[in-house]
Amino acid sequence: xxxxxxxxxxxxxxxxxxxxxxxxxxxxxxxxxxxxxxxxxxxxxxxxxxxxxxxxxxxxxxxxxxxxxxxxxxxxxxxxxxxxxxxxxxxxxxxxxxxxxxxxxxxxxxxxxxxxxxxxxxxxxxxxxxxxxxxxxxxxxxxxxxxxxxxxxxxxxxxxxxxxxxxxxxxxxxxxxxxxxxxxxxxxxxxxxxxxxxxxxxxxxxxxxxxxxxxxxxxxxxxxxxxxxxxxxxxxxxxxxxxxxxxxxxxxxxxxxxxxxxxxxxxxxxxxxxxxxxxxxxxxxxxxxxxxxxxxxxxxxxxxxxxxxxxxxxxxxxxxxxxxxxxxxxxxxxxxxxxxxxxxxxxxxxxxxxxxxxxxxxxxxxxxxxxxxxxxxxxxxxxxxxxxxxxxxxxxxxxxxxxxxxxxxxxxxxxxxxxxxxxxxxxxxxxxxxxxxxxxxxxxxxxxxxxxxxxxxxxxxxxxxxxxxxxxxxxxxxxxxxxxxxxxxxxxxxxxxxxxxxxx
Numbered sequence: 001x002x003x004x005x006x007x008x009x010x011x012x013x014x015x016x017x018x019x020x021x022x023x024x025x026x027x028x029x030x031x032x033x034x035x036x037x038x039x040x041x042x043x044x045x046x047x048x049x050x051x052x053x054x055x056x057x058x059x060x061x062x063x064x065x066x067x068x069x070x071x072x073x074x075x076x077x078x079x080x081x082x083x084x085x086x087x088x089x090x091x092x093x094x095x096x097x098x099x100x101x102x103x104x105x106x107x108x109x110x111x112x113x114x115x116x117x118x119x120x121x122x123x124x125x126x127x128x129x130x131x132x133x134x135x136x137x138x139x140x141x142x143x144x145x146x147x148x149x150x151x152x153x154x155x156x157x158x159x160x161x162x163x164x165x166x167x168x169x170x171x172x173x174x175x176x177x178x179x180x181x182x183x184x185x186x187x188x189x190x191x192x193x194x195x196x197x198x199x200x201x202x203x204x205x206x207x208x209x210x211x212x213x214x215x216x217x218x219x220x221x222x223x224x225x226x227x228x229x230x231x232x233x234x235x236x237x238x239x240x241x242x243x244x245x246x247x248x249x250x251x252x253x254x255x256x257x258x259x260x261x262x263x264x265x266x267x268x269x270x271x272x273x274x275x276x277x278x279x280x281x282x283x284x285x286x287x288x289x290x291x292x293x294x295x296x297x298x299x300x301x302x303x304x305x306x307x308x309x310x311x312x313x314x315x316x317x318x319x320x321x322x323x324x325x326x327x328x329x330x331x332x333x334x335x336x337x338x339x340x341x342x343x344x345x346x347x348x349x350x351x352x353x354x355x356x357x358x359x360x361x362x363x364x365x366x367x368x369x370x371x372x373x374x375x376x377x378x379x380x381x382x383x384x385x386x387x388x389x390x391x392x393x394x395x396x397x398x399x400x401x402x403x404x405x406x407x408x409x410x411x412x413x414x415x416x417x418x419x420x421x422x423x424x425x426x427x428x429x430x431x432x433x434x435x436x437x438x439x440x441x442x443x444x445x446x447x448x449x450x451x452x453x454x455x456x457x458x459x460x461x462x463x464x465x466x467x468x469x470x471x472x473x474x475x476x477x478x479x480x481x482x483x484x485x486x487x488x489x490x491x492x493x494x495x496x497x498x499x500x501x502x503x504x
Contacts, residue, residue, distance in 0.1 A: 181214035194430035205231035209248035217355035252362035342367035421466035422500035
């Protein structure tokens with residue numbers, strides 16, 4: 001029987017059979033940074049090479065586990081015992097991602113692979129890290145500040161917080177949860193394999209925390225926050241990473257809750273049958289829509305004032321989301337620039353009704369924790385959030401979560417820049433496929449990738465792309481020779497796995 005494997009599986013095995021890792025290994029508490037020396041192995045020892053690579057990876061896991069147990073970055077006054085540090089979880093994923101007919105075990109469950117499977121080990125290695133739940137991590141600080149604000153500002157009649165918080169929901173969701181429950185059209189670009197990470201045709205890594213909205217509403221909740229890691233295939237630069245973190249909020253109102261305190265509110269209604277316009281949905285009255293919109297914007301203005309301080313300039317930009325209408329993006333003026341901070345809107349009533357809350361109307365918003373942290377703490381590169389460098393982490397070991405922190409840059413080591421150009425295959429090529437390949441091989445050594453030139457041959461009509469890859473280690477200087485080996489691996493893998501024709 002012929003064996004069919006995915007591109008990612010070929011890439012991972014090819015890396016093992018053609019490259020020996022030697023020289024020194026540098027252990028940090030959550031990752032293994034390896035200095036490479038590349039020795040080509042002949043065909044006769046491919047099987048041995050694969051076994052050696054497996055053994056090296058297994059030994060590395062043991063050493064990392066021991067290093068994690070023995071190391072500590074800071075001692076939180078409320079969250080850690082003296083000298084203790086939370087032990088990192090066991091590897092979240094096992095198996096060969098993308099292998100047709102195979103399975104991948106993720107977070108204790110097995111998922112059969114099929115033609116949709118497009119996860120790389122690099123991305124799977126991030127699952128379960130939960131940076132937002134790691135005490136004194138900058139993303140944890142942002143989450144805790146938002147929680148503190150909602151807990152203190154919004155209190156139910158019983159004296160308990162109005163909003164409940166869910167920050168440990170599994171990132172594995174069904175495609176129905178991620179798309180259909182949120183009314184995302186069948187032809188929406190976000191459904192493409194080039195944009196999202198699929199375990200198989202029915203399961204994926206969530207692309208947004210909104211994937212949990214319907215389930216929580218169905219459970220009877222009417223005010224909640226959801227925080228978690230989300231996964232999207234994207235470009236490579238200082239602001240984008242395939243794994244980042246979102247915070248989602250939802251609040252529903254009954255007729256009594258929304259119109260309480262409004263003059264003649266007893267005569268106002270939440271719903272009507274009319275036509276949809278730019279200002280409201282067809283089932284909502286204009287009065288209800290305006291009150292929900294006002295409450296949403298007031299809630300977010302208070303939150304941003306809590307985070308950034310008084311005197312903040314804010315503006316609202318109309319936009320489109322499949323699951324809210326009207327929809328807005330919130331922008332703030334910071335250091336003389338307008339920055340998009342979050343998206344929000346009045347929830348689509350069809351979504352609310354399908355979850356069993358037909359007599360309520362509500363709003364939702366979602367924001368990126370990395371984006372907020374980069375602005376608040378002046379963190380210049382999104383890769384830093386995954387760093388185990390104590391010079392970075394210690395800067396956020398504060399006694400008070402509201403204490404102002406300004407990131408003090410680590411020594412910025414020089415970049416090494418290499419270009420790669422190739423003819424594209426006639427079909428089945430996306431830029432995100434190339435970005436994923438570069439991430440898989442280069443990892444966090446890659447600072448950014450820019451498409452700097454496109455060319456179409458006038459006779460053959462073939463298209464050529466030229467990309468500029470910027471390599472920069474976060475903790476040491478890299479030589480051109482060292483980078484050249486990584487870059488050569490990228491070139492060879494692009495030809496083998498993406499079907500391109502190299503121009504190098």
